[in-house]
Amino acid sequence: MQRRRIAFEPAYVLHARPFSDTSLLLDVFTVHHGRVGLIARGARAPKSRQRALLQVLQPLLLSWNESGELGTLTAVEAASSAIVLTGEPLFCAWYANELLMRLSQRGDPHPLLFAAYSDLLPKLACDAEAALREFEQTLLAESGYGLLLPDELSPTSHYRYDWQSGPLPAAAGEPGSLSGASLIALRDGVFNTPQARREARWLMRAALQRQLGGKPLQTAQLLQQLRLLDAAAPET
Numbered sequence: 001m002q003r004r005r006i007a008f009e010p011a012y013v014l015h016a017r018p019f020s021d022t023s024l025l026l027d028v029f030t031v032h033h034g035r036v037g038l039i040a041r042g043a044r045a046p047k048s049r050q051r052a053l054l055q056v057l058q059p060l061l062l063s064w065n066e067s068g069e070l071g072t073l074t075a076v077e078a079a080s081s082a083i084v085l086t087g088e089p090l091f092c093a094w095y096a097n098e099l100l101m102r103l104s105q106r107g108d109p110h111p112l113l114f115a116a117y118s119d120l121l122p123k124l125a126c127d128a129e130a131a132l133r134e135f136e137q138t139l140l141a142e143s144g145y146g147l148l149l150p151d152e153l154s155p156t157s158h159y160r161y162d163w164q165s166g167p168l169p170a171a172a173g174e175p176g177s178l179s180g181a182s183l184i185a186l187r188d189g190v191f192n193t194p195q196a197r198r199e200a201r202w203l204m205r206a207a208l209q210r211q212l213g214g215k216p217l218q219t220a221q222l223l224q225q226l227r228l229l230d231a232a233a234p235e236t
Contacts (some may be wrong), residue, residue, distance in 0.1 A: 004066040007231060008078060009033065011062045013054055018044060020191045024054060026039070028062060029100055029117065034109040038064050040073040043072065050076050057093060057121060058082040069106075089124040092132055095219040096120060099136070103143055103211055113142045129197055134189050136204045145211055147203070149187035154180045163210065178203060 011030040019025035024040040043050040053060065053076050063075040085093055096117065104110070116138040123131035140146050148166030153159070157180040159167035170177040182199035191197045205220075 005063070005074075006033065006066060006071070007063045007075075008061045008077070009063070010114070011060045012102055013056050013060070016040075016054060019101060022048075025070075025160045026054065027101060029062075029104070029114065030109075031111055033098065033107065033111055033180075035104045035106045036064075037070045037106060038062070038073045039070055040076075041075070053078055055082065056097060057085065059118070081185075083121040083124075084122040085121075086123055091219060091222060092124050092128045093121060095217065096132070096135055098217050098219045099117065099139060099208070102217070103139060103208075109223070110142045111192075113138055129201070130189060130191050131190070133186060133200050133204055136208060137186075140207055140211070145207070145212065149183055153184050153187070155182060155184055159183060162207075163207075 009030045009032060011028045013026055013178045014035070015027040016024050019039060022042050022045045024043040026038045026040055028038055028092050030036055040050055042048055043054055045051070050073070059079040059082075061077040061079050062073065064071040064073045083093075098116070100113075104113075106120050112193065116135050119230060120125040120131050120135045123134075137147060147161075151230060153167060158172045158174070158177045158181060160170040160174065160176050161183075162168050167178075167180075167183055178199045179195065181193070182196040183203075185191050185193075186194035186203065191200065
């Protein structure tokens with residue numbers, strides 16, 4: 001099999017795990033090659049320069065030799081400063097990484113999705129929920145399952161979402177009904193009310209679960225537990 005060399009490809013590490021005694025097995029998300037599996041030989045060695053760079057949230061430039069299903073990392077550079085997140089925004093970044101791991105195929109490039117992920121990370125510290133809704137919509141659209149949210153939605157009407165046809169008229173209070181205002185907020189990425197945030201989250205969760213085959217996301221469960229702990233914490 002012919003070996004191909006890729007040089008200085010913009011990328012992010014989505015997941016890393018130990019491989020042999022001193023190496024790492026990486027899942028990286030790249031702009032021109034999509035999700036790629038790489039072996040970083042010697043990256044776990046105590047004096048390895050790569051060890052400090054191969055972190056999630058770090059914009060990178062990666063070079064590797066491609067041969068078969070797994071490439072071999074040959075060089076890594078920081079493309080810019082790492083995104084520093086803590087608390088819930090950090091969990092949201094892990095959630096986005098898990099979505100990419102579950103819903104993207106290796107070797108399938110999506111430059112628009114890569115740009116959406118790059119835009120997501122710095123936004124998480126400001127308004128994590130709104131940033132996630134925007135990213136989730138791009139992920140679904142790039143996967144061929146984007147939501148249909150037409151311009152003619154009425155903010156005072158109610159709808160039920162049909163996965164083939166999009167929003168259909170519904171009565172207020174009907175199980176599964178959504179306000180037009182919430183659907184408009186999701187379409188435009190402007191969430192001014194708790195109802196809009198809640199209903200947009202419900203619809204996106206349902207849309208993603210259809211693609212995930214009903215298997216829950218680990219980070220989503222951890223994030224829910226974190227929110228419950230924060231809500232139960234005594235005020236100081």
